[in-house]
Amino acid sequence: MEDRSPVVASATDFVERLAEELETSDSPARTALEAFDEDVERVLDHYDLTSVRSKAHALTFASMYDSAETAEAEDDRDPIPRAVLAALIAADVEFRGPLRLSGRRKVLLAEVYEALGARLSRAGLYDHAGLAFRRAMALHRENEDDESEDRCGYLSARARTRATPRGLRRLTGELSFYLCGHGYRPAWLLGWVLVQLAGFTTAALVIGGDAPPTSVVYMGLVSFLGPLGLEDTEAMNSPARPLFIIESWTGVVTMSVFFALLVRKWFRM
Helix, strand or coil, rough: CCCCCCHHHHHHHHHHHHHHHHHHCCCCCCHHHHHHHHHHHHHHHCCCCHHHHCCCCCCCCCHHHHHHHCCCCCCCCCEEEEHHHHHHHHHHHHCCCCCCCCCHHHHHHHHHHHHHHHHHHHHHHHHHHHHHHHHHHHHHHCCCCCHHHHHHHHHHHHHHHCCCCCCCHHHHHHHHHHHHHHCCCCCCCHHHHHHHHHHHHHHHHCCCCCCHHHHHHHHHHHCCCCCCHHHHCCCCCCCCHHHHHHHHHHHHHHHHHHHHHHHHHHHHH
């Protein structure tokens, strides 16, 4: 039997009741997040956690996090086990509570948030998953762990995009994901550079007129990095010339974004 203080035991029971209410709520995601925030405030208002003296480098609600790891939904219709929602409330109580988190506890709590975020994402609760990943991101930032911060930032952005209703904002978010991983995967843009080069070069070969294929391929590769002159496209059909203009502008935008993201990543190393 785990040795817990009466305050922690009472707070644990209270959190589990709040998780049950949250689980049965039919509110939209945004309203559910507001209810979640109110639940965390209720726990902080009801319990004096400053009196809790946990073991060195141990989290206050460690037992709840352990239960959430192996918890399974009681009903196939439930999106997520109640223990996972309870653990998320408990983690936010520790994150926002009065007790100072040591460096080691920040690492442990960040790992809890990441695990909860993954479970919530798989269940389709993307708003709650985004919250978990943002909390983990903040803790990694405080510990100056840039790699882990970027990982959680990427997962948070992905969850936020999936939580966005269908429309222009959702489309923009999905485009950002597939192009560069929401800015956290700049190397993905190099793959799109190859796709663009292949696409523009193939189109130029089809509509390029009497120009030699080797010349067309050369111009297709060169114009991606800079505009061609009029004399360079004299042997090509008129429809092919605007194609190279479009390719040049596309190349400028793509490479500018790539180097901006790459420099940002370098300066964080």
